[in-house]
Amino acid sequence: xxxxxxxxxxxxxxxxxxxxxxxxxxxxxxxxxxxxxxxxxxxxxxxxxxxxxxxxxxxxxxxxxxxxxxxxxxxxxxxxxxxx
Numbered sequence: 420x421x422x423x424x425x426x427x428x429x430x431x432x433x434x435x436x437x438x439x440x441x442x443x444x445x446x447x448x449x450x451x452x453x454x455x456x457x458x459x460x461x462x463x464x465x466x467x468x469x470x471x472x473x474x475x476x477x478x479x480x481x482x483x484x485x486x487x488x489x490x491x492x493x494x495x496x497x498x499x500x501x502x503x
């Protein structure tokens with residue numbers, strides 16, 4: 420029986436987020452948004468159809484990058500196989 424290996428529905432690269440998953444991030448996540456592969460994604464949600472990306476070089480008062488939410492079709496996949 421084959422099990423489909425797919426990344427989480429929602430994932431953030433911010434350790435303070437409840438959607439942070441270090442094991443998934445260690446494997447690397449590929450993101451395709453509206454048919455274009457993106458490498459600047461801070462957070463994504465496949466079921467809701469959005470990604471968050473940094474808004475230029477602006478920072479908030481805590482020193483974190485400001486992000487904007489973009490809506491559209493989101494596809495995600497692992498870049499590396501699972502560790503045995």
